[in-house]
Amino acid sequence: MTDGAHPHVVVVGGGITGLAAAFFLKDEPVRVTLLEGSPRLGGKLSASEVAGVPVDEGAEALLARRPEGTDLITATGPAGDLVPAGTTSSAIYTRGAMRPLPRRQFMGVPADMDELAATGVVSPAGVARARQESQVPPQDGDVCVAEYVGARLGKEVVDRLVDPLLGGVYAGRSEELSFEATLAPLAAAAKKHPTLTAAVAGLIPPTPAQPVTPAPIFVTLTTGLGALPDAVAKACAAGIRTGAMARDLARTATGWRLVIGSAADPEHLQADAVILAVPAAPAARLLSRTIPAASTALSQIPYASMAIITLAYRKEDFPEQQRSGYLVPAVDGRAVKAVTFSTVKWPHLTRHAPVHIVRCSIGRIGETAILQRDDEDLAALAAAELADATGITKAPVAHRVTRWGGGLPQYNVGHLDRVARIRAAVTRQPGLAVAGAAYDGVGIPACVGTAKAAVEQVLSQLRTTGARDRSE
Structure with a gap:
């Protein structure tokens, strides 16, 4: 043990995953150091003011039904600042009109064809094709979302409904994203039902006999999720260090050695266990010698990569909105893929200034040219x-452009097998674990869940090592 008393656990990465891992270690008999290569903590969680209103620059909502995120907020203090979304009703802007999302759907896959027809999102021909749902036998192995859903319900349902919802979450494309990895609940349900629409219906809770107040779907902090880190x-x-880039990781006879800082002036840090809470590329670099x-x-x-363009409009200039926002299918050929009416979705923001705040998301996988435009051009395009x-x-009175280069991992076909191979190889090395958005989900709750699992893994390994040492 590195200090003769308590094992030293080093967490690499100061985003919400690494911070959660450090928090979960706080009551354990270990010494914790957290290393963050950039000058600030939080990763893609950050908030700043636009026209006097504090608005998140990255993630702006927590999925309430996954408790990992709200539990972390409760445990760390700001639970009193949690608020539910004012509305979660969204729309699809397609074929030149704003059209409601089908109410009974799972990530765009509809359960009710009459409702699908009534929305107008899909053309009459597309609805007719979806009504003739093909009962295609299950494929062997993983396939892309477009292939799985398209074979059953037709290409137009994929293009106009499924693809924009996936694009909003992953900035990916249904022709590449894994059905098993991105639509896991539906993939599991599809194995138990004769049709995909029946599988979706089985995932949707039945309508209660008596009216009830629905549980919130999304929540946020009044100060913005950027305050969570x-x-x-x-x-x-933990001992938290920013501006401390981990450049190398090597196995030693007693644990791990990390190299921090520049090649000209390296610092060596010894650890009994390491949790890598960084994106896939830096994790691959750190493991290249030890676990190829x-x-x-x-x-x-x-x-x-993507960009968030936040626009502020005078309250009296902006048309009244009842929805939280809308999505735009890639097939419509527009740059903006998703829009959130922030002051409608989060009514508490209206107390700061008499403005409407709108967040526009630009950037799907492969769309590099558009993201090379300067901030003013991107803001003008979004507006x-x-x-x-x-x-x-009317024109916006203020704007902010936030760029997230390489911000969203793509769960492409074969993702689950890749993750299984990564974890199997890592688990064979005592005192090492990986966590973050690259594995089991891109939202905050999923990232926190991987942090907790990584902590449990290294603690179990440390206890095993400690018991073995005591017996020798």
């Missing part, structure tokens, strides 16, 4: 497409 950091019992099999699989996980969709005639 600082809250978690303050609740940790895991490194190779990690290097096969591509990432999509112009927003005007086409909503009819607003």
Whole structure:
């Protein structure tokens, strides 16, 4: 043990995954060091003001039905700032009109064909094809979403409904994303039902006999989710270092050695256990010498870049909105793929200033040219497409452009097998674990869940090592 008393656990990565891992270690008999290569903590969680309103620059909502995120908030202090979304009703802007999402659907896969027809999202011909749902035998092995859903319900359901919802989550494309990895609940349900629509219906809770207040779907913090990293950091019992880039990781006779800093002035840090809570590319680099099999699989996980353009409009200039936002299918050929009416979705924001805040998301996998435009050009493009969709005639009074280069991992076909290979190779090395958005989900709750699993893994290994040492 590195200090003769308590094992030293090093967490590499100061995003929400690494911070959660450090927090979960705080009551354990270990010494914890967290290393973050950039000057600040939080990764893709950050908030700043636009026209006097604090608005998230990255993730702006937590999925409430997954408790990992809200449990972390409760445990670290800011639970009193949790608020539910004012509305989660969304639309699809397609074929020149704003059209409601089918109410009974799972990630765009519909359960009710009459409802699908009534929305107008899919053309009459597309609805007719979907009604003739093909009962295709299950494929052997993983396939892409477009192939699986398209074979059953037709290409138009994929293009107009499924693809935009997946694009909003992953910035990916249904022709590449894995059905098993991205639509896991539906993939499991599809094995038990004769049709895909029946599988979706089985996933949707039945309508209650008596009206009830529905549980919130999404929640956020009144201060923005960008405030969460600082809250978690303050609740940790770790030595936290920013500007400390881990450049090498090697196995030693007693544990692990990390090299931090520049090649000209390296620092060596000894650890009994290491949790890698960084994206796939830096994790692959750190494991390239010690675990080449895991490194190779990690290097096969591509990432999509994107930009969030936040626009502020005078309250009196913006048309009244009842929905939380809308999605735009890639097949419609527009740059903006998703829009959130932030001050509608989160009514508490209206107390800060008499403005409407709108977040526009640009960037799907492979769309590199558009992201090379400068900030003013991107803001003007987002405002112009927003005007086409909503009819607003006034210009925004303020804007902010936030770029997330390589921000979203792509769960392409074969993803589950890749992750299994990575974890199998890593688990064979005592005192090592991986965590983060590259594995089991891109949302905050999923990332926190991987952090907890990584902590449990290294603690189990440390206990086994300690018991073995005591017996010798």
